[in-house]
Amino acid sequence: MSESAAHSVARFARAERLVHRSVAILMGVCLITAVILYNGSLMLAVGHRHVVETVHVWSGLALPVPMLAGALSAAYRADVRRLNRFTPADWRWLRSKDRRDGTIRVGKFNAGQKVNSWLVAGATGVLLGTGALMYWTGLVRLSWRSGATFVHDWSALALGLLVLGHIAYAVRDPEARRGMRTGRVSTRWARTEHAAWVDELEDRSIP
Amino acid sequence: MDASPSHGPDGAPVGRRVVLGLLGLGALGVVTGASVQDGLSRMLAPVQLRDPTGLTSLVPLGNTWRYYSVTGAVEPRDASTYTLKVAGLVDRPTTYRLPDLEALPQLSFTDTFHCVTGWHVPDVPWRGVRLSDLLDRAAPTDEAVGVRFHSFDGTYSVNMTLDQALADDVIVALGMYGKPVTHDHGGPVRIYSGSMYGYKSTKWLSEIEVTDNDDPGYWEARGYPLDGIIGE
Known part of the structure; x- marks a missing residue:
């Protein structure tokens, strides 16, 4: 183990960072164009509805592409598996008032990160499906298009709030951002935030 | 490089269930959303008409207008010279x-x-x-x-x-x-x-x-x- 490795641990593989960056850009474009399309004052100030709509639709259709392409990476698949699994300790962490004091030893992802990932994945799927029904107006009858608009609006609002929350947590934690930017985090940060994960890494490095 | 935990996955696959549940809920919403929206709209119309803050127009509550324009900002025309x-x-x-x-x-x-x-x-x-x-x-x-x-x-x-x-x-x-x-x-x-x-x-x-x-x-x-x- 090299000296720099002792002070820091690998958190995200290059493929995962690439997926994160692509999704972030596409999600940002989707949300900004969504606000313009939805808000009457902004729409009338910006105009060019067809251009805004086309950008929105194609960024939306592209959004799942990096999410799915990530499956080519073993590290990405392993992390998706971790996010998918929920333990009794995760429930305790979610319900606990002082969840950040280290009493509950957290794995690579805490329960909040897991729940966020599920909601983002589910909302993305719902928005993709309802968006397709709204865009290709010949697919289903009018009342279903009305239903699709209803679901699309509320899911978009929910997803927008999730993304804002995600950004707010990232702004407060430079080391977490460094993990997503460079792939490595300090061992000290990892011990504080994800103690069980560090244990796991050390278990594996001991012969 | 990270790999999967050596002792296998831990806990229940709740994530997959939640994602599938949301997709199902979305499909249900597509089928029933029109009537739900109309019901909400009838309930909320009196509130929205009297809402002095304009906040209710920011959330997709009820059946509200969406304003479309296909060009840049449209120069208003005066009624007297129209x-x-x-x-x-x-x-x-x-x-x-x-x-x-x-x-x-x-x-x-x-x-x-x-x-x-x-x-x-x-x-x-x-x-x-x-x-x-x-x-x-x-x-x-x-x-x-x-x-x-x-x-x-x-x-x-x-x-x-x-x-x-x-x-x-x-x-x-x-x-x-x-x-x-x-x-x-x-x-x-x-x-x-x-x-x-x-x-x-x-x-x-x-x-x-x-x-x-x-x-x-x-x-x-x-x-x-x-x-x-x-x-x-």
Whole structure:
């Protein structure tokens, strides 16, 4: 183990960072164009509805592409598996008032990160499906298009709030951002935030 | 490099269940959403009408208007200088000022506004001049088969067949909700066609041109149905 490795641990593989960056850009474009399309004052100030709509639709259709392409990476698949699994300790962490004091030893992802990932994945799927029904107006009858608009609006609002929350947590934690930017985090940060994960890494490095 | 935990996955696959659950809920929402939205809308309409903060317009509560513009910001036209041209294949081309239009017989009715993408606004009170009255006065020639509406935004136009344009529920709208049509809604003068989707009801109307064709308009050229009849 090299000296720099002792002070820091690998958190995200290059493929995962690439997926994160692509999704972030596409999600940002989707949300900004969504606000313009939805808000009457902004729409009338910006105009060019067809251009805004086309950008929105194609960024939306592209959004799942990096999410799915990530499956080519073993590290990405392993992390998706971790996010998918929920333990009794995760429930305790979610319900606990002082969840950040280290009493509950957290794995690579805490329960909040897991729940966020599920909601983002589910909302993305719902928005993709309802968006397709709204865009290709010949697919289903009018009342279903009305239903699709209803679901699309509320899911978009929910997803927008999730993304804002995600950004707010990232702004407060430079080391977490460094993990997503460079792939490595300090061992000290990892011990504080994800103690069980560090244990796991050390278990594996001991012969 | 990280790898999967050596002792295998831990805990239940709750994530997959949540994602599938959300997709199911979304599908249910598509099927039932229209009636849920209408119910919400009836409940919330009194609140929204009296909401001084305007906050209720920021969330997708109830059946609210969405304002569309296909160009940059549209320069408002003043009611006092506004003119509407009826031209093309007609014997008597005419230019109307707003008072001229106000002096013609007015038709008032309440109707649900439908957008082709699915949103709608129930119980919208409209007032205006029947398009058929204006067309009768202009006297289309024998070659006339279509009508093209032009917007003073400089870009938008839409087609109807002459027969569709002569229908009883197609008006050159001057009033909406008991007031002059606002700029955001396409005022001072716009088209409203009761049996067609919103994209057929040209906003910021500047000219009604009688033509020898039924060529597609702005959205029709971008994939929307040529007839735009609600429910089709």
